[in-house]
Amino acid sequence: MGDAAPATPPGSRRIDLRTLYADSEIGPLLAELDNDLVGLEPVKRRIREIAAFLLVTRAREQLGLSSGAPTLHMAFTGNPGTGKTTVALRMAGILHRLGFIRKGHLVSVTRDDLVGQYIGHTAPKTKEILKRAMGGVLFIDEAYYLHRPENEKDYGQEAIEILLQVMENQRDDLTVILAGYRDRMDRFFESNPGFRSRIAHHVHFPDFADAELLSIVEKLALQAEYRLSEEARVALRDYIVQRRLQPNFANARSIRNAFDRSRLRQAMRLVEIGAEISADDLVMIEAADIRGSSVFANSLPKSSP
Amino acid sequence: MRLTQGTFSYLPDLTDAQISAQIEYALGKGWALGVEYTDDPHPRNTYWEMWGLPMFDLHDAAGVMQEVTACRAAQPQKYVRINAFDATRGWETVRLSFIVHRPADEPGFRLERTEDRGRTIRYTLHAYATDKPPGRRYG
């Protein structure tokens, strides 16, 4: 219809960011991020920044200010078990609620899912994964394995080219998050400037401090209806110090596994007692359940019996 | 002549946005989507060529549209259709099938009649397009 609205000077049009924020319902997602994840303060700050940026992008769009389709691809760097996948899941939710992706699911892959074994195998595999990720987030863990500089004929290059093309041309259809160790990702970006230029947000996930790992276990225990005795807590502190020194330390993942194994030891201990036991016994993790770990056996040169 | 196979052949040709909406409907039902093409429009030509395998586990129509676009570009003078397949027990069959591309010119069919015993007539349907070898039909 041609009902000409009275011309408003562009600078004076208004939009309520709070309403926009409330309507998008990202508040609860950010709150969950805060409550469910121990530590990770710099990460949470970065995620809030990105969310704010996306919200403002939406507001600019609604007031007719140029924004273009923003580049949303991200790199999550950090050691294993620092929460990259968990945060990526939340990020998919945020992007979805703000309308930057249509469906909000996360497809998590590694090199093997994208790269084939023989000629002509890679393109269909990569495209298949991309089609599944359409409308959501494609999370590529240890993305640097796609690039094998030592092998010129490596099929990974084919996957990289397809990915780059989609990241550029179908920004509306999906968001890509590349993840892995920080140093390796840096080298990967150096040798693949195409990726570097298409990544809008770099988020680094620091290792968890000892105290944070401890509170992760306490949180897990609470959820599973277990309790740690005072001695167990001390043992766990020792455990964390020792475990960090050993190979394949994976932050929260290692500590979660340690907790699971302590439950097994507790169960064995209770069965061996064989007598009548109380609910408290069933709930309590004792120091022995922690100290039984091979982490201690290998690290402490104890005098042999 | 307009070939009227498929769920929506009596409507004006669907736009890509309309096609996407139908794909979303099928994805919402958990159906797998396949793109197929042919230059033999005979109604008993059951097996159109598959443009790749049916697509499972997709969340969004964009992936299917990508294949539709690619198939149209590669086969501009053929019929292209989307099939949605339902693997639910008791169905295990196509639940939606519609044409998303057709050749510029559709010459149609010749009906051949052979007189038989009494006044019986044997009928054979013959697509004019198939007078030419595969690949050279439809201009």
Add this chain to the structure above:
Amino acid sequence: MNDKAKQARDAKERYTPGVIPYAKMGYYEPDYVPKDTDILAVFRITPQEGVDPVEAAAAVAGESSTATWTVVWTDRLTASENYRAKAYKVERVPGSAEQYFAYIAYDLDLFEPGSIANLTASLIGNVFGFKPVKALRLEDMRLPVAYVKTFQGPPTGIVVERERLDKFGRPLLGATAKPKLGLSGKNYGRVVYEALKGGLDFVKDDENINSQPFMHWRDRFLYAMEAVNRAGAESGEVKGHYLNVTGATMEDMYERAEFARDVGSVIVMIDLVIGYTAIQSMAKWSRANDMILHLHRAGHATYTRQKNHGISFRVISKWMRLAGVDHIHAGTVVGKLEGDPAVIAGIYDTLREPRTPENLSHGLFFDQEWAGLRKVMPVASGGIHAGQMHQLIDYLGEDVVLQFGGGTIGHPMGIQAGATANRVALEAVILARNEGRDIRTEGPQILADAAKTCQPLRAALDTWKDITFDYTSTDTVDYVTIPTAA
């Protein structure tokens, strides 16, 4: 010892010559727990004044199984307690002073495997004329898997029918050629051709088109097939005409069906009035000849319509799914013929679902498992037109044949235009439904929009815009779901 003595005394009482109540004869067992293999039936009983409802229920159980009016000593030569049907529950019909629901269980071995004739000879044999009940209606049945498995079922079924016709995702469209009687074969074929060319999938013989002086059956078959093949060539679609092979004898019917097959028809048709055995014979023939079998329910309303006496159509539907038909006329809700929405929903589910759970508000009294028996395509026919397309699809879903006879042939621009109007309306509503629009409320707008590019649809909407058949149904459900406050 004591038990034996008691048994002997009971037997003596039970088998003393004379007349004793059916309930006492063992046809009423309130503690009986039906076995998984029992055939269950629920009857609506209206006892004569002064007759106890329990005794009436026991009498129905007795008369539909082993009993006669008096005690016979020959019962004692059988395991008669197994063969006696047992009324195990008798309840007053909600809101009725004189009607009762009687639930009766029948042992599987009372019936010949795979024979509707045998089943019905028991269940509706003598008992419907039985004097102690004023009126009697067979409301529903539970057919155990063990029994279902003895039947062939639909020769083709919905899935294979669609694959064979290459038609998916939408209801099929049909029309009955009109006028019902009087057209010559050549004129008749014209109607068939026009309707199919315009966009219908099927045209149908009417139920009383057989082989009359104005048109012998072979004439009709030959001209109809010319029309079917011509329309197929014009559209590239598989088309069909239900050739009615109903005849005086099985020999006639086989002859007609074989000719239909030989001239290339994909479908033949029979009428319900040919009887259950003839229907099963034609089902078997159709399975052997890759034929879709269409059943017109001619005559059913004489015993299905009145709520107090007869057989409910959902029971007929169950029998027909066992007997094996691919299409059955099952009501339109919105058209000119009887059809309460809740009752129709129950019947459509019975025909189309792999299992139907008990749902009293749809008139389904039992869980019914169909054990892989194919699905029957319901047919909605009678007084429907393009302007109701959204309602029809909303009520009936997409696995149904919608038949617009008058609504096609009576179109002001001609039969082809009438067919095109229906097809465009159908596709437009399905398209919109799949796009997530609410067709129930937006239907008229969706149709009006589609009519912008389709003159025949515009004309159809204008011609029949106010035609509805809004009468109260006689066959309704007794249990109403009261929506709980949200």
